[in-house]
Amino acid sequence: MNSTLLNTGWPMWVMLAIVVGATGIITSRFLDLSAKKIFSAAGRALIQLILIALIISQVSTSWILTIALLLLMLGVAVFTSTQRIETVRWWVPASVIFGGVAPVVELMFGFGVLPVTPLAVIAVIGQLIGGTMSATNLAGRRIEQELSQRAGEVEAALALGFPENAARNLVGRPVAAEALLPGLDQTRTVGTVTLPGAFVGLVLGGASPLEAGLVQLVVLINLLAVQAIAVSLLAMMIERKIGVRA
CATH class of the missing domain: 1.10.287 (Helix Hairpins)
Known part of the structure; x- marks a missing residue:
């Protein structure tokens, strides 16, 4: 066989x-x-x-160790994002990553979609944290670059009477959305262009293609949601200079 x-x-x-x-x-x-x-x-x-x-x-046999591992994953994600987004303090990526992941995970538990078992929790939440970190890093770096390169446009908007956060919003918000494009494209083309990891892993592990496809659908939709929340929070905080280094 x-x-x-x-x-x-x-x-x-x-x-x-x-x-x-x-x-x-x-x-x-x-x-x-x-x-x-x-x-x-x-x-x-x-x-x-x-x-x-x-x-x-x-x-996998201990909830205490499971929570400790998830906190370690979150800590590494925050550390990585803080290195990538040089103008913000560490608690900014911590807030947006947690703020993106927490409500979606609560919904998954609330509707009984995510089994309350250590292995399932580690696998799903770990993937959500990783995807949110990637989107946060991309959005933060793009906003930084755009605000630096187009500082004159921000000043022009201020001269026209725009509040500072609105002036920074005009420059930063459009490029922040670019961080969602990889996840959006993956979701739109799943099954036709890409076969993501969760689907392939489940099939290789013996699950039926239908079961694997439904699990992958849950992961993709929730991943897109956590990334959208995190990027929106990050853009708002940078625009309002919340946690931004002087």
């Missing part, structure tokens, strides 16, 4: 070494991105995935 799981034997390691090496060469030669960053990212991914697999195997 053929297994639906991917082959993780030695050929996989050879293939990954070739792919990572080729990616490093391409990015360093054609995209002005150091190959070292590609190798570092791949190495960190390997170490972190091994560690998280070992950790999850232990925390």
